[in-house]
Amino acid sequence: MIVLKTARELGIMKQACVISAKALKLIGEAIEPGVTTAELDKLAEDFIRSQGATPNFKGYAGYPAASCISVNDQVIHGIPSANRKLKSGDIVSVDLGALFEGYNGDNAATFACGDVSAEAKRLIDTTRESLYEGIKMARAGGRVGDIGAAVQSYVEARGYSVVRDYVGHGIGTSLHEAPEIPNYGISGRGIRLLPGMTIAIEPMVNAGGHKVKVLPDGWTVLTADGSLSAHFEHTVVITADGPQIMTKA
Ligand code: MF3
Ligand code: CO
DSSP states (O other): OOOOOOHHHHHHHHHHHHHHHHHHHHHHHHOOTTOBHHHHHHHHHHHHHHTTOEETTTTGGGOOSSEEEEETTEEEOOOOOTTOBOOTTOEEEEEEEEEETTEEEEEEEEEEOSSOOHHHHHHHHHHHHHHHHHHHTOOTTSBHHHHHHHHHHHHHTTTOEEOSSSOEEEOSSSSSEEEEEOSSOOTTOSSBOOTTOEEEEOOEEESSOSOEEEOTTSOOEEETTOOOEEEOBEEEEEETTEEEEOOOO
16 A cells, blocks of 8 residues: 655654755765674664664564664675775765654765775766666656666666565654665556655665575675675655655764
8 A cells, every 4th residue: 555645754764864964964974994884784773872862773574673784795784894894995885764753764875995996986976876867767656667677777877786585665653664665666656656755765786797686694785796796875855846865964
């Protein structure tokens, strides 16, 4: 079921989204060679709780942390660890969200640690830009396929591939709601977009092929070919006046 949110609900959800965005920014600013992903996770969790919110990933399907921190060929769902020390040249995808007064925010970004290769920078830039291409198509009267088609064509024109096995999603009182928002598709196809829909758009882009595999820990998703991967996500509300990004710090 797709839930259209009222102005009152959007007001609360905006607060969850701002907390999520500030927590993501905090981690981004703390990324440097030598820091562990567990230290970064604690920073985010402490901040989210200080705002009267809770980290909505923690305990979700048994997930053990407040954030997912995925390094280099890790695509998503990397589990923060005291054994994972970041080094210069790493690219670090951070995904996290907050639950505030019953509503969820969700966002992600890939950061460079120290000096990264020009190729890694281009992957990060392309992935961020593809998110904004998708957001532009989140318009009332359009269709879900418009979003995926925009992301996919932008990414593939630059020689990269979009992950198929994981998708964006509706979001509200639950972290994951209908509809699914794939990062691939055909414009004009799929569910119609309506004012009051809140969706998380989240392209996952691989430098190589689109295929992924999951580690025996049951969570960590890696590129099948070992290529680098980047991930950006915003929670967006569709309004009569166009898309609005809710996860802004
Ligand atoms: N970050 C994922 C998303 O954007 C959800 C993470 S699931 C969790 O939809 F279990 F890791 F929390
Ligand atoms: Co999400």
